[in-house]
Amino acid sequence: MKALIVDDEARVRKAVRLLVDWEAHDIDDILEAGSGNEAIEIMREAKPALVIMDMMMESGSGIELMTWVNEFAGSAKFIVVSGHNDFDFVRQTVLHGGIDYILKPIEAEAINAAVAKAVAAWRSEEEDRRQRQKQSIRLNEFKPIYGEKLLSALIDDPLNAESSIRRLQAEGVIPGNTPTSQLILVQTDPGNNPLLKRFGGDSELMYYAIVNICNEFVQPSGKGIAFRYWGGPPEIAILLWDTRESVIELTGRMNQGMFHTLQFRMHFGISSIGRLPAELPSQRSEAAEALLHRNLLRHEDYCHFPGSTLHSAERKEKTASPIGSGSRPIFAHVQEDWRMAVISGSAEVMSAAAQNWIDELSRSGVVTPEMLNTWKSDVLLFRSRLVREVLGREAEEIVARLEQDDRLHPAPYANGYSFSLFAWRDWSFALMLRLSQTLTAQTGKERHSMNEIVKYIEQNYPSDLSLQEVAGKFYVSREYVSRRFKHEYGINFSDYIVNIRIEKAKLLLENPHYKLSQIAEMVGFHDVKYFSKVFKKQTGSTPKDYRNQLNA
Structure with missing residues (x-):
């Protein structure tokens, strides 16, 4: 088993090495990092099971590192060692699933107890995941008992919705007297490689497992049913006809189940309550809109309602310091900086340009999937225009080659399970670097x-x-x-x-x-x-x- 110690002070890292009885915990590989950014690079390669980390570091804070761990290394357990007795730090540690929060100076008994707890939790969850995957594989061999396409038709085929609901009621899927309902969409991310790896790369099996987990919380109590929605891109929907329990509490319990089994928490787009089945199409639109406009900077929010994020964004825009023309940050505000960075050919300048843009995004207070999708489109358009500006009519082949290269280096999924500024910064820098190298190579050929x-x-x-x-x-x-x-x-x-x-x-x-x-x-x-x-x-x-x- 591997462990990673993250602290910007070498003496603290040395103290942790000496105080922990690694052999007793069956940890045989101890790695070190001097910053959050360095820790991320090590975790990408080494994939440690345990991270012991400081909260305050000059390059890459503990909170940013915990956010990244949740998204890209969810099975890793982490312990925070800090010199700050700060309630907000403790709260963030708990929210991100931390095992313990230990104050400096470090006591051997406290840190060894925390390590023992973290190792036990990691082993228990790893065994649960293996058993759950085996069970899901066995269950997936049989035809699902729920009429998912019939449930999807309630949303997509309003003309035949009444006949569809009668069939579902006759089969006992939906209770006979159900005048109203509420629809929830569970955010799915088809490109989430860490989660897909748990299912051997089988996305269908992944969706099946998520549906099963959701149904564990709604079916036994007769509250509703979770199903794979077949009306468009992969989605999981939950149809609730018993809405007496707080939907926030219900989805909170679902997320605990998700995290225990999959080491991931999901986002839920929640519609208003409406007539069944007449208002289901509009309810699905509400739930999808709620997910598309959720504020990605609020990592602890997993329930999203239509309109609420938009209103908060509007309030933020009125009170925030102006950026560029006074609105929330858009790519046009930094386009010239990016252009000069690419033309400079300097990796350092391009890295700074990528980081400056991410800083602007985070300072605005609101980043939504819709904004990221618009930004990504603007970035790719900027790239095409710059290639044509530099290379003229010979640019089309280069543009096509860069677009093909995007398949190997895709942008982070804007509406995924969680959001990482690190991932978008890294993608931005890599895109600029590849663009700069391509232009330099091509203009070099032309000069020759x-x-x-x-x-x-x-x-x-x-x-x-x-x-x-x-x-x-x-x-x-x-x-x-x-x-x-x-x-x-x-x-x-x-x-x-x-x-x-x-x-x-x-x-x-x-x-x-x-x-x-x-x-x-x-x-x-x-x-x-x-x-x-x-x-x-x-x-x-x-x-x-x-x-x-x-x-x-």
């Missing part, structure tokens, strides 16, 4: 191509060079050559050739033995009068006057 093109022109300027000929010689488009000349030299292709010819003519005019007609022919002009006209336009003097000035 331009050097070859210029060398070719300098060697063949006396001939009748055309834009089409040069483009064909180097297997690029006419537009590419024209655009690059304009970008690199500020003039078009034909003017560049004229400049070279005139400069060569100046050198030849220094030799008095060459006639003007010979010089014109040698630099690519077949008409001496036209040569003289162009020469004067470029230099302000005729070729004859220029030669006389040289000999004066």
